[in-house]
Amino acid sequence: MTPADPRRLVLVLALLAAFALVPTARAPPDSYEPDDTAAQATALLAGTPQDHSISPAGDVDWYVFVLTTGSDVVLETSGPTGDTVMTLYQSDGTSQIAMNDDGGTGAWSRITETLPCGTYTAHIRDFGSPNEILDYTMTLTTTPAITAPCVPATLTATGAGQVALAWTPPSDTGGAPILEYAIFRGTTAGSTSYQDTTTGTSWVDTNVTPGQHYYYEVRARNSRGLGPAATADVVVTVPPVQPGTPNFIPPGIMFTVLAVSILLGALVARRLAKRPDGPMMTSAPPRQF
Numbered sequence: 251m252t253p254a255d256p257r258r259l260v261l262v263l264a265l266l267a268a269f270a271l272v273p274t275a276r277a278p279p280d281s282y283e284p285d286d287t288a289a290q291a292t293a294l295l296a297g298t299p300q301d302h303s304i305s306p307a308g309d310v311d312w313y314v315f316v317l318t319t320g321s322d323v324v325l326e327t328s329g330p331t332g333d334t335v336m337t338l339y340q341s342d343g344t345s346q347i348a349m350n351d352d353g354g355t356g357a358w359s360r361i362t363e364t365l366p367c368g369t370y371t372a373h374i375r376d377f378g379s380p381n382e383i384l385d386y387t388m389t390l391t392t393t394p395a396i397t398a399p400c401v402p403a404t405l406t407a408t409g410a411g412q413v414a415l416a417w418t419p420p421s422d423t424g425g426a427p428i429l430e431y432a433i434f435r436g437t438t439a440g441s442t443s444y445q446d447t448t449t450g451t452s453w454v455d456t457n458v459t460p461g462q463h464y465y466y467e468v469r470a471r472n473s474r475g476l477g478p479a480a481t482a483d484v485v486v487t488v489p490p491v492q493p494g495t496p497n498f499i500p501p502g503i504m505f506t507v508l509a510v511s512i513l514l515g516a517l518v519a520r521r522l523a524k525r526p527d528g529p530m531m532t533s534a535p536p537r538q539f
Contacts, residue, residue, distance in 0.1 A: 320397025
């Protein structure tokens, strides 16, 4: 067996070292960065595609969009090559509505939902994270649709011995008439239970405890169902004690009563004086010795 040429071995090691030092091609961060949290989300408009990248490896992108009317919504990613995972949330970025991996073309993502008016967020990541996607396009398409109503407006809660709720109708009814409003109550934020329904825009809760903190939700309902909640909270206070009415007699009435009393007294005295036997007198019996 011929021993390996030491010079050839050195050459191979040198080539391997040089290859290790060559930087891996990396997509530059896109112009929408930073958009790594729901609070930093990029505003997405219907019919206006945006070009993004997932870079560096492990990067994520957040989007936010607003629906002013109920709509059929399509969110999708596309591009030369890539594999995304898309998640649709409520405005808080934590309440999940839908998630999709390969619903679009190839390994791209696509979500189709019918949503009432409101604010929504979307999260994009690479399926094989922490990989990079050099370039992808995010697209939002909306079409008006009959949906559940939007959130009731200007909800207020006041509590003195009881809690009075008041609100105004939603800015968008979802394309169908409002049938009623459902009221929910709890003693912890985000944890409420059904209480009652009303067709009006106010409601009074009499079953409350002074000093307790209550959280309320009001949702409008049409033929498509309940819409998102308007929220309010209040600490019930003890109603103030109303001061009693003082025993006060106006001077004019007091003078009249006094004058009438004097007059009646004088009349009684005159009648007693005119009696034939004179006024009744009582005398003590003669003293016996």
